[in-house]
Amino acid sequence: MMHKSxxxxxxxxxxxxxxxAASQVLPKGILPVTDRVAxxxxxxxxxxxxxxxxxxxxxxxxxxxxxxxxxxxxxxxxAIQRLLETSKNKSLVFAIINTAESxxxxxxxxxxxxxxxxxxxxxDGLVTEAWKPRxxxxxxxxxxxxxxxxxxxxxxxxxxxxxxxxxxxLVVGK
Amino acid sequence: MPPLVSVKNFIRYxxxxxxxxxxxxxxxxxxxxKLVFENEQIKVQLFPRSPNxxxxxxxxxxxxxxxxDVLTGFCFMTAVIHNKTKDVFWLDLDSWKxxxxxxxMKRVHRKQWPLRWKKMNIPxxxxxxxxxxxxxxxxxxxxxxxxxxxxxxxxxxNVFSLRASFSVGKNKDKGSIMARIDNIRCAKDxxxx
Numbered sequence: 001m002m003h004k005s006x007x008x009x010x011x012x013x014x015x016x017x018x019x020x021a022a023s024q025v026l027p028k029g030i031l032p033v034t035d036r037v038a039x040x041x042x043x044x045x046x047x048x049x050x051x052x053x054x055x056x057x058x059x060x061x062x063x064x065x066x067x068x069x070x071x072x073x074x075x076x077x078x079a080i081q082r083l084l085e086t087s088k089n090k091s092l093v094f095a096i097i098n099t100a101e102s103x104x105x106x107x108x109x110x111x112x113x114x115x116x117x118x119x120x121x122x123x124d125g126l127v128t129e130a131w132k133p134r135x136x137x138x139x140x141x142x143x144x145x146x147x148x149x150x151x152x153x154x155x156x157x158x159x160x161x162x163x164x165x166x167x168x169x170l171v172v173g174k
Numbered sequence: 175m176p177p178l179v180s181v182k183n184f185i186r187y188x189x190x191x192x193x194x195x196x197x198x199x200x201x202x203x204x205x206x207x208k209l210v211f212e213n214e215q216i217k218v219q220l221f222p223r224s225p226n227x228x229x230x231x232x233x234x235x236x237x238x239x240x241x242x243d244v245l246t247g248f249c250f251m252t253a254v255i256h257n258k259t260k261d262v263f264w265l266d267l268d269s270w271k272x273x274x275x276x277x278x279m280k281r282v283h284r285k286q287w288p289l290r291w292k293k294m295n296i297p298x299x300x301x302x303x304x305x306x307x308x309x310x311x312x313x314x315x316x317x318x319x320x321x322x323x324x325x326x327x328x329x330x331x332n333v334f335s336l337r338a339s340f341s342v343g344k345n346k347d348k349g350s351i352m353a354r355i356d357n358i359r360c361a362k363d364x365x366x367x
Contacts, residue, residue, distance in 0.1 A: 031316065067306065069235060100302040102236060125302020134313065135321050136306050153319050 027162045029153040036148045038063070038140070039130040041095065043120040046103060051095060051120050053146065060170045061093045061142040065122075065133050067101055068109040073137040076155030081114035083158040083167075092171050099136060100125035141170065211336075211353040215259045218338065218353045222361035223250040223324070237300045241291070245304075248282065249329040249360035254322035257315040263340040263351060265313045265321075272327055272358075274334035282326040284308050315340075327360070334358050 026032070041053035041063065053061060064080065066073040084094060098106050098119045110117050122128050131140070139152035149170075156163060209220040223231075225246035232242045257263055272279040284305065291301045309323030336355045342348040 028318070067303065069231070069303070070306070099306060100299040102299075105236075122302075124298035125305075126298065128302065128306075135310070135323070153316055154321070 026150070027156070027160075027166050029156050030150050030163075030166065031153065033140070033148045033151050038142045038146050038148050039127075041097075041127060041131075043095075043097065043122055043127060045118050045120050046106060047118060049118075053095065053142065056093050056142075057146060058144045059091050059093045060144060060167075061095055062167070063095045063097065063131075063140040063142055064137065065097050065099055065128050065131065065139075066137045067099045068105055069101075070136045072155040074113070076137050076158075077110075077114045077117070079155075079157050079159045081116055083164065084114075084116050086159070086164065087167070090168070090171050092167060095120055097122050097128065099128040141167075143170075209355050209358060211355050213351075215257075215351050216263070216340065216353060217254075217256040217258060218336075218355065219254045220336065220355055220358060221252040221254070222359060222365075223252060224361035224363045224365055226363045227361070232304075235300070235303050237304070238294075238296060240294055241296050241300060241304075244290070244294075247329065249327040251325045251327065251358070252322060253309050253325050254320065255315065256320045257317055259342070259351075260317050261342055261348060262317070262344050263315050263342045264346055265310065265315060265340060267309065267311045267325070269340075270325070270336065270338045272334050272336055274330060274332040276332060279330060279332075279334055280328045282328070284311055314344075329360050331360075 038053055038061075041051070043051055045051060053063075066077060068074065080094075080096065087094075094117075096117050096119050099122050103121070106119055106121075110119065131138075133140075134151075134153070137155050139156065140148050141150040141152075143149045158164070158167075209222070211218045228250050229242050229246050232245060237245075255265060267281065267283075270281070272281060287304065288301065291304075307324050309325050310321070313321060315321065336353070336358060338353045340351040340353070342350060
């Protein structure tokens with residue numbers, strides 16, 4: 001009996017640790033990524049704090065590249081702000097990376113659009129370049145082992161239920 | 175604790191809003207000219223950008239004047255592409271031909287810019303932003319994906335056409351989609367008056 005319970009527990013653990021079950025349909029615009037270790041990501045945020053992706057091992061990380069001049073980024077960032085508001089007590093880590101803009105520009109933009117976001121500053125754009133996003137905006141979901149598991153095509157309505165459930169399923173299954 | 179918004183920042187923000195709406199307005203103007211190709215597989219839109227529009231955009235991004243001066247000498251087209259199929263197709267700018275009566279027009283490949291910017295000591299941040307405003311040379315478009323960016327041509331007064339082909343399928347083995355847009359002109363500053 002105990003052996004059977006152990007087997008069931010192990011089975012449940014295996015299913016949950018795979019994150020989003022393969023049989024489930026991914027939200028629109030989310031694509032699985034195979035065999036891509038996340039490139040290096042060490043940046044200062046706009047307040048001077050340091051962020052290192054390596055130090056996030058053990059957690060899922062939402063890595064997002066944006067710039068205020070990009071139309072789809074402007075439309076998407078309020079959804080990320082709302083996602084942040086609902087994710088405060090969860091273990092999803094956010095790395096919201098501005099590509100090569102000045103502090104003034106970022107402050108003026110986020111102050112109005114998304115005041116809770118503390119952006120990481122890719123001042124010379126080289127980190128963005130290393131990640132080779134398809135364009136801006138771009139989002140990657142990095143698993144607790146530092147491997148990119150999913151990418152999002154363009155801007156996504158992250159505050160909609162199917163996207164939040166998807167992100168929750170990753171965090172719960174970590 | 176972020177600083178309060180200074181007068182300088184307020185002016186920048188105000189100018190940004192003005193430029194945003196002027197670009198949006200000119201996009202509507204370009205759309206009126208219907209530089210669009212659309213069928214059940216693809217939608218391709220072109221928006222010619224005038225030197226003033228490009229200067230306004232890049233100056234608002236704090237590009238050095240010498241960089242803006244170079245860029246405004248070219249013909250900018252913002253291209254937006256939508257994959258309406260349920261398959262993958264490929265953008266490859268090598269298979270885009272801009273053709274005038276006088277022959278094929280020259281497009282400036284993205285590889286040509288870094289050396290030029292290096293010689294001009296352009297800051298990396300400006301180079302980076304500039305790169306991200308360009309349409310990729312090659313890109314796999316997933317079903318329902320939209321992407322856009324600028325294509326840069328040698329400026330001309332002539333009317334020209336775009337003939338573009340997109341290979342279909344992950345391995346580019348499912349034929350191709352042809353798109354054609356006629357009656358294109360490089361935008362001039364006085365087009366906006």
